[in-house]
Amino acid sequence: MMKYAVRAEGLSVRRGRRQVLRDVHLAVPVGQVVGLLGPSGGGKSTLMRSVVGVQAQVSGTVEVLGEPAGSPGLRHRVGYVTQSPSVYRDLTVGQNLRYFATLVGAAGGRVDQVLEQVDLRGQVDQRVADLSGGQASRVSLAAALVGRPDLLVLDEPTVGLDPVLRRSLWRLFAELAASGTTVLVSSHVMDEAARCDRLVLLREGRVLADDTLPALLARTGAEDAEGAFLHLVDEADADGPVAPDPAYHRRRR
């Protein structure tokens, strides 16, 4: 029997007056790298926030590692990296990581290990404010790795990185998955799909597909993830347009 790190059933989320997620069903198997792909504004960050348990106005169920999302018992088991780096810019890399290590009860030596993993050994005494954007986002990633979480939720961690670094991060995600960590990672760049064990395609708050890349290609007859996504978009639109958001029309009037 397949074990799931995340299961969402009938998940809907309102943000302000917008229905951002509508009846999302999702299953993320343990120990895999699952890519959450789709255009900007599609609800990727909102879905990740619901999994971490920091999103308000959530209906439906989200179960994470066998507990309801956001349960106190999950707080050292889930590592979360927000889309923009959420670390202290005025502190050094080392100061940031030692603080986050203390919060999750990690041993001091762990800081060096994660710095090695994200290739920032040389920057340990530099202030985050003095780093490049890509380096700062890796500090943010390291801060989530430090507690050896069972589930890593990474919101667009590879955006703005050069190809070499992107490749090394995807390798890191694969290694983590091989050691039993589940990695849920979002991206709006479709060519990262080939790096993932499974894909969840999200558009306008709905899941278009939740499958492996080969299965998606076979089903749609497309050559790559982007082709498959476009095929599924056309298919969804042919089935009838997405129900308009009533609040949207009210605002426009």
Place this chain on the structure above:
Amino acid sequence: MNPTLTTATAARVLAQLRADRRTLALMLVVPCVLLGLLAWMSRDTPLFDRTGAQLLGLFPLVVMFVVTSVTTLGERTSGTLERLLSTPLRRTDFLGGYALAFGAMAVLQALVATGFAVWVCGLEVRGPLGWLVVVAVASGLLGTALGLLASAFARTEFQAVQFMPALVLPQLLLCGLFVPREEMPRALELVSAVLPLSYAVDALGSVATTVEPAGELGADLAVLAVFVTGSLGLASLTLRRRTP
């Protein structure tokens, strides 16, 4: 509340302050400059002995309010608060960490400012100097608690800073520094009785003029403690794990 997480948070906040040398210098030097100015301006009059001690309660309130509200606003907008609340850190650890860090800063500031006022400017204090420091620290904690609360209602740093005149200047006008509270129109006297700075200023006045002020101080300090815990309680309601 978890002592390890609370002190780690306090140490982290202090490290941030240490990284910002200019703010640190302003926190310690500005009170001395203002006290020196007041002493110079009021030489040969009893003004300095009356108001000098009372001013020692104003600085920590203003300074800790501004620094805390800007720092915590940064935590809310940069996403670090969201991240912290997804870890085992509890809201009480967060608030306790801030109170501890800025409480320590208030001790340092009070020692420097009191020392300067007494030994450099010649401030005459009848009561024990230690009590001046205690009241100044209580006032600094009040500033921190109000700053934590105010940061929830600001979207930008400009707004956070604007809360300072809005919340602190009325208290300054009505605290008895300019007109003794019992000589105010009845309505204003009543208003000043619900403003916390009045109690800090009152307490400092007692230390300045009474040899054994402990008895009179107790009530003032108790009122300040109620305001501090009340503001921290309200601030904790604004630290939401789940946000829209």
